[in-house]
Amino acid sequence: MLVGLGAPDDAAVWRLDARRALVVTTDFFTPVVDDPFDFGQIAAANALSDLYAMGAQPFLALNVLMVPTDLPTEAVAAILRGGAEKVKEAGAVLAGGHSVQDREPKYGLVALGMVDPDSFLTKGRASPGDVLVLTKPIGTGVTSTALKNGRAAEGDVAQAVDWMKRLNAVAGRIALENSLRTATDVTGFGLLGHLSEMAVASGCGAELFVESVPILGGARRYAAGGDVPGGTQDNRRHFGRAIEFDASVDDVDRTLLFDAQTSGGLLLAVPQERLAGFLTQAVLEGLPHWPLGRIIEGKIIRVRPGKLEDLPAAGPEAR
Numbered sequence: 001m002l003v004g005l006g007a008p009d010d011a012a013v014w015r016l017d018a019r020r021a022l023v024v025t026t027d028f029f030t031p032v033v034d035d036p037f038d039f040g041q042i043a044a045a046n047a048l049s050d051l052y053a054m055g056a057q058p059f060l061a062l063n064v065l066m067v068p069t070d071l072p073t074e075a076v077a078a079i080l081r082g083g084a085e086k087v088k089e090a091g092a093v094l095a096g097g098h099s100v101q102d103r104e105p106k107y108g109l110v111a112l113g114m115v116d117p118d119s120f121l122t123k124g125r126a127s128p129g130d131v132l133v134l135t136k137p138i139g140t141g142v143t144s145t146a147l148k149n150g151r152a153a154e155g156d157v158a159q160a161v162d163w164m165k166r167l168n169a170v171a172g173r174i175a176l177e178n179s180l181r182t183a184t185d186v187t188g189f190g191l192l193g194h195l196s197e198m199a200v201a202s203g204c205g206a207e208l209f210v211e212s213v214p215i216l217g218g219a220r221r222y223a224a225g226g227d228v229p230g231g232t233q234d235n236r237r238h239f240g241r242a243i244e245f246d247a248s249v250d251d252v253d254r255t256l257l258f259d260a261q262t263s264g265g266l267l268l269a270v271p272q273e274r275l276a277g278f279l280t281q282a283v284l285e286g287l288p289h290w291p292l293g294r295i296i297e298g299k300i301i302r303v304r305p306g307k308l309e310d311l312p313a314a315g316p317e318a319r
Helices: 036-053 073-089 140-148 154-165 169-177 190-202 219-224 230-242 251-257 272-284
Strands: 012-015 021-029 057-067 093-101 106-115 131-134 182-185 205-209 243-245 266-270 290-296 301-304
Touching: 021 036, 021 057, 036 057, 036 073, 036 106, 036 154, 036 169, 036 182, 036 266, 057 073, 073 093, 073 106, 131 272, 140 154, 140 219, 140 230, 169 266, 169 272, 182 190, 190 205, 190 230, 190 251, 190 266, 190 290, 190 301, 219 251, 230 243, 230 251, 266 272
Parallel strands: 057 093, 205 301, 243 301
Antiparallel strands: 012 021, 021 106, 057 106, 131 266, 131 290, 182 266, 205 290
16 A cells, blocks of 8 residues: 555555556535536546546546435436546546435546556655646636525636536646656645645645636635635635735635635646746646745745746636
């Protein structure tokens, strides 16, 4: 066992032999959107993301499905079809699964991948000077909550759904090809929660520049209007005590930095000597990426105003 119940990480890793390690994860949740096909795609992409965060290539998945007895058969079929198409897009095989009755629908995957045991990614190998790079905007939690409350604009929902359905395959591959060693995916603990886990596991601190953080269209409005999921509030209570905010960082930005994400991007710690190569390849392959902070000495995580200077972002304007 290379990664298991010790330091927390995104998946378990079991060495098979000198050149292969098995990476195993599972994830499932209740619907975050209304369309069942989109929900299936999002849930599958979210589960597969844990493999990409470890640098693994998915090869096998199993469905995990919970459905109420009154959910129309057509909706169940659409959820499963969405998941199957996303697994196929990842180049993996979907081989059955298990279902039970429940009061509300839930769907996800058990997902297996393969990785070189000498080059997989973990949360705990960041070093001072590494640049933090994010590959998807944040704000899916407040946008999904606004949708449930009937206050989300159609265009904002469409943008959030598009990002949530995207696989993190290219980000994981480019990370490995540039010999990165540290990554995590930004999901339920929010950007600051997952950054906190990375910093603690690496024995380092971090600084984040709030204006460099990409935010989905409409997300600030939803956060300001109170469309904040319970998970986001829990993250703020749990992780907030260890975060040092500059007084100029307003409450809306603080909320969004803790926002519980679904199928978020990879957060990568890129060593300075590999930064130019990584950024060049990301641009050439069309991978959206936003440098937004750096790993520092010490134990504190600081959130600063302004932008991380001299490192241009490559992605749509999202703030």
